[in-house]
Amino acid sequence: MEDISNLFDPKYISPIQEAAKNIWHLLAYDPSAPMLFSSGLFWMLxxxxxxxxxxxxxxxxxxxxxxxxxxxxxxxxxxxxxxxxxxxxxxxxxxxxxxxxxxxxxxxxxxxxxxxxxxxxxxxxxxxxxxxxxxxxxxxxxxxxxxxxxxxxxxxxxxxxxxxxxxxxxxxxxxxxxxxxxxxxxxxxxxxxxxxxxxxxxxxxxxxxxxNERASNADIWGGLWLIIIGIIKKAVIADYIAQYNDLVFDEPSLYTGVQALMGVLGYTMQIYCDFSGYSDMAIGLALLMGFHLGINFDSPYQSRNLTEFWRRWHISLSSWLRDYVYIPLGGNRRGVFRTYLNNFLTMLIGGLWHGAAWKFIFWGAMHGVGLAIHKACRPVLSRIPDNFLTIFIGWSITFVYVSLLWVFFRASDFATSVLIIENIFRDFNPAQIPQFFEARTEWCVMMIILIICHFLPQQWADVLQSLFIRMNWVLKLIIFLLTVQLVVEFMSEEVAPFIYFQF
Structure with a gap:
């Protein structure tokens, strides 16, 4: 048996030092690579x-x-x-x-x-x-x-x-x-x-x-299901469709109206998948530990008006703004004008919370204006019967309004935002849609599947989660391994940070 003193021989010290250095580098803070839920290091730890x-x-x-x-x-x-x-x-x-x-x-x-x-x-x-x-x-x-x-x-x-x-x-x-x-x-x-x-x-x-209750089996497997869904949303869908969206927003002058529109629709779904994917992982991790954090997204693009959108989008923030800004400002207790003003001011603060730039203030202000307009129109809207046509019109107006405002949220400045929107309305040629589909078939298929899944009834998602919780552990393992394989297949060169990390 080799003497342990040989470990102090110079020829051994260098590899040991190198290994220790690598471990320290892995575990120490690296500003260029913050630890993410979608990173291998986090899951190892x-x-x-x-x-x-x-x-x-x-x-x-x-x-x-x-x-x-x-x-x-x-x-x-x-x-x-x-x-x-x-x-x-x-x-x-x-x-x-x-x-x-x-x-x-x-x-x-x-x-x-x-x-x-x-x-x-x-x-x-x-x-x-x-x-x-x-x-x-x-x-x-x-x-x-x-x-x-x-x-x-x-x-x-x-x-x-x-x-x-x-x-x-x-x-x-x-x-x-x-x-x-x-x-x-x-x-x-x-x-x-x-x-x-x-x-x-x-x-x-x-x-x-x-x-201090222990997690139940439903919590553990339900948490794992949410983590899998969150990983797919973020590491498979959001990061993949972002590759095209980034091209459009970085150099909008190079793209036609159809291409610009696809970039805007892509970012509309990207920011949802990115942020709701993070929330799903966070809620799932907490469930594994026996803690319930509630829900943070509830199919927001199904909303038929802006008020409903903010009840479904980033629920923890919108409810916080309601309880700690809107209601203290007076809520709807001080007359019609003050109600509209309070809505506007609340969303203005919400926009400023998102970032120190005029584009975020504009984004929040326009959501405030939209909320005020919707509340002002409620007496008229309440007299319109709910049918497929009115529901579709309400949804269309809401979706278009929200999507166009995402342009200002994402673009580097107002000039870029205006250029992208001008491209859509001035240079839109439907004949180019088949060409776009042919050039970016995989991107289009992923977007179509994503949109269909987003508009499925919530009960369907609940049924899938219940089936996952009840199925054999071998099937759960297969689903998890398939998820890992999907991430590997669609992964870009490096793990992209979550959009809301900057806020």
Whole structure:
């Protein structure tokens, strides 16, 4: 047997050092490759995480500490040492929530709530909007302020909204603050929902943590089903159809009206598959751990009006805006004009939340205008009978309106957005559609299948999920392996980041 001292021989040290260096490089933060749910590294770590989590489940304190550590590491792999800011935010808001809870004077409680909100919004404002305001200031006064060297932490918009809602709910006595800080950090840093939502509400999530129930078989297999669906949506569909969409949005002047229209339709479905795919994976991962996050998308392109669209699209954000912006502004309690104005202001804030650019403000404002118009037309619309024609017209107007606004959301600037829309309306020749289908048959087939699946009744999806839950584990394994094979077949050169990572 070879002497163990040989391991210290110089000829052994170099390979050991090289292996250690490779492992460190893999596990350390790489700003060019944040850890994604669709990456191999995440699933390797999650496979290690899950059995340890299961063993610690009955020891609540140890389980909470373990999940918090994993969540913070996950955030470190996504945003580097900004995980320390997440910890600081949780400490401040946890202490403030306890002060609010113990104070008896309403004015003092209100001051503490606003103290917390202002701190949270100030941090978000600096990282997300400082350069935007500097740019606009330079434009207005011909200033020469140079842009700041700021890196936007991934997911800061999501966990900031969660933290604000927690403090507000404590102030309004909807919930009591958590007894210990670690429980609150668990809620705020819970890795399935940390970097791109859903925006988790404390009154829904914290009671589940308190009960600490194990995942049922239905939760486990239902969670796995959602993960499979999410992977297909993101890594197979969204990433594949994005390859053509990106060409159109990057160089719109090179494409005809038909090609531009296909690019717009492609992005309309891409952003849905990308974001709802992430949400499906996040909700599925949480189910494997015994936590329910609700639903975040409900076939939004089936909507017959804009109000319905926002009840189906990014449900956690739209409900947050309703409860913490629209209703505090007065909701529909202060007359017709104020109702329309409150809708407009709420969506304006929603647009600004998405990004520090005028295109996002315009996108939000136009959704606000659309919501106000729909509400103003309700007395007339309520007298129109529901039949196939009226339903189709309502759906068509909504879908076209939403799709055209996605152009401003995706394009690099207003000029590009206008050029794409002009191409569609000025240079549209239906005779080119067969040529486009022939040139991009695989893309078109995938889009057709996707659109058909999107418009199938929800009951059909529920039946498929129930069948998956009940089927033999061998069939489940085959479905999972087929999913992996699909990802390999359609995968581009590198894993594309989720669209909502930038928000």
């Amino acid at each position: 999650f496979i290690i995480f899950l059995p340890i989590y299961a063993m610690l489940k009955n020891r609540r304190g140890q389980m909470v500490l373990f999940v918090v550590c994993f969540s913070l590491y996950f955030y470190y792999k996504s945003s580097g040492f900004f995980f320390l800011m997440l910890i600081a935010t949780s400490m401040v808001d946890w202490f403030v929530s306890h002060i609010i809870y113990r104070l008896k004077v309403r004015r003092a409680r209100l001051c503490m709530m606003w103290f917390s909100i202002i701190i949270s919004l100030s941090i978000l404002g600096y990282f997300k909007y400082a350069n935007f305001f500097l740019w606009n200031w330079n434009q207005m006064v011909e200033g020469n302020f140079q842009p700041l060297d700021i890196i936007l932490p991934v997911g800061i918009s999501f966990y900031t909204f969660q933290s604000i809602s927690y403090v507000v709910d404590v102030y309004k006595e909807r919930i009591a603050p958590t007894e210990n800080w670690l429980d609150y950090l668990f809620f705020l840093s819970f890795f399935p929902a940390l970097v791109a939502g859903p925006i988790v509400r404390a009154d829904y999530f914290l009671p589940q943590l308190e009960r």
